Amino acid sequence: MNSHPPRPDSSACDAATPGESGSGDDGFEVAGRRLDSRLIVGTGRYDTMPAMRDSLAASGAHCVTVAVRREKLYDRSGQNILDFLDLDRYILLPNTAGCYSATDAVRAARLGREILRTLENPGQDWVKLEVLGDSKTLLPDPVETLRACEQLAADGFDVLCYTSDDPVTARRLKAAGAASVMPAGSPIGSGQGLLNPNNLRIILEYLKDDDPDYPVIVDAGVGTASDVAEAFELGADAVLLNTAIAHARDPVRMARAMGAAAAAGRDAYLAGRIPKRLYATASSPEEGVISSRPYGSQPVGE
Amino acid sequence: MNVTVNGVAAEYPDGVTIERLVQLADVPPNYLAVEVNKDVVPREQHGTHRLRDGDTVEVVTLVGGG
Structure with missing residues (x-):
């Protein structure tokens, strides 16, 4: 009765577990810390603190960045971000944003460490190092960044180092002791996405060549969810973003989209994309077509 | 004595x-x-x-940032 060929062993399908843990965003390790999500999100530029809190939750992030600023001793606005961050849930990553010299960046890092130490947050000895060289483009100053990275690494910090997408600088920062190198996709807050994917490919190749677990995090420039997916498809270990969520029309929904894009992009990377080809290849069998024109033939007269 | 706190000099x-x-x-x-x-x-x-005359003090906290 049954003339169909036997089905292949169905356990082959059951065994196809995506990623290592069944979810696209399987987490990763940086500076000896396990982060449950490959998305790191910033806490800046939200209209309100509750909007920030809800967006962080929707993103699924385990690590969030914060900045160190002067306390307004005399004219307080009344709200402190720490009242809106669940410190049992998030690892804080203090940044050195706004610093234009290695000296100032090292000071900001030490102040951030002091606050996290007294909060007993596990992020206390790491820092997102950012030393800017130009206020219009917010591009990093590579010389000062390298200098600060060396000093902070010697001072016991785990340095997650923001840099441009230049592969040579990235290699120098890794050699200087950065726990992670974090190339920008495009300028901070610009939403231009990944402007030079080839440079990011080269950075990933160079930094992971003899050290496949070395974490490379794409930081800055993300505009929408597809940018996040693209970064993961290139092989990035994580993506750090802020403005694309905070300034979306609906930040909570965009945060959710970013989390889904991280999972999708990571899964696609692990699955292995097909090579791009110039010409088509048929998805349906070439055998048994009800057509007078054989597959692959040119029409008469051409 | 004069101390500068977060960029503002004042008597303390x-x-x-x-x-x-x-x-x-x-x-x-x-x-x-x-x-x-x-x-x-x-x-x-x-x-x-104890602070001393001429000290420069920074008092900082955490704020939102990327």
């Missing part, structure tokens, strides 16, 4: 401690870090560290 009582100074900020002390003349003073020393 002689020998004022960091602890007394940060009481001006209406936030829990563990939300703050203090730097005197560009060196962090650990919170455990705030009660005993």
Whole structure:
């Protein structure tokens, strides 16, 4: 009765577990810390603190960045971000944003460490190092960044180092002791996405060549969810973003989209994309077509 | 004595401690870090560290950032 060929062993399908843990965003390790999500999100530029809190939750992030600023001793606005961050849930990553010299960046890092130490947050000895060289483009100053990275690494910090997408600088920062190198996709807050994917490919190749677990995090420039997916498809270990969520029309929904894009992009990377080809290849069998024109033939007269 | 706090120079009582100074900020002390003349003073020393004339003090907290 049954003339169909036997089905292949169905356990082959059951065994196809995506990623290592069944979810696209399987987490990763940086500076000896396990982060449950490959998305790191910033806490800046939200209209309100509750909007920030809800967006962080929707993103699924385990690590969030914060900045160190002067306390307004005399004219307080009344709200402190720490009242809106669940410190049992998030690892804080203090940044050195706004610093234009290695000296100032090292000071900001030490102040951030002091606050996290007294909060007993596990992020206390790491820092997102950012030393800017130009206020219009917010591009990093590579010389000062390298200098600060060396000093902070010697001072016991785990340095997650923001840099441009230049592969040579990235290699120098890794050699200087950065726990992670974090190339920008495009300028901070610009939403231009990944402007030079080839440079990011080269950075990933160079930094992971003899050290496949070395974490490379794409930081800055993300505009929408597809940018996040693209970064993961290139092989990035994580993506750090802020403005694309905070300034979306609906930040909570965009945060959710970013989390889904991280999972999708990571899964696609692990699955292995097909090579791009110039010409088509048929998805349906070439055998048994009800057509007078054989597959692959040119029409008469051409 | 004159002390500059977060960029603003003002007169303070002689020998004022960091602890007394940060009481001006209406936030829990563990939300703050203090730097005197560009060196962090650990919170455990705030009660005993007395400021001196001409000191430059930074009192910082965490804010939203990327």
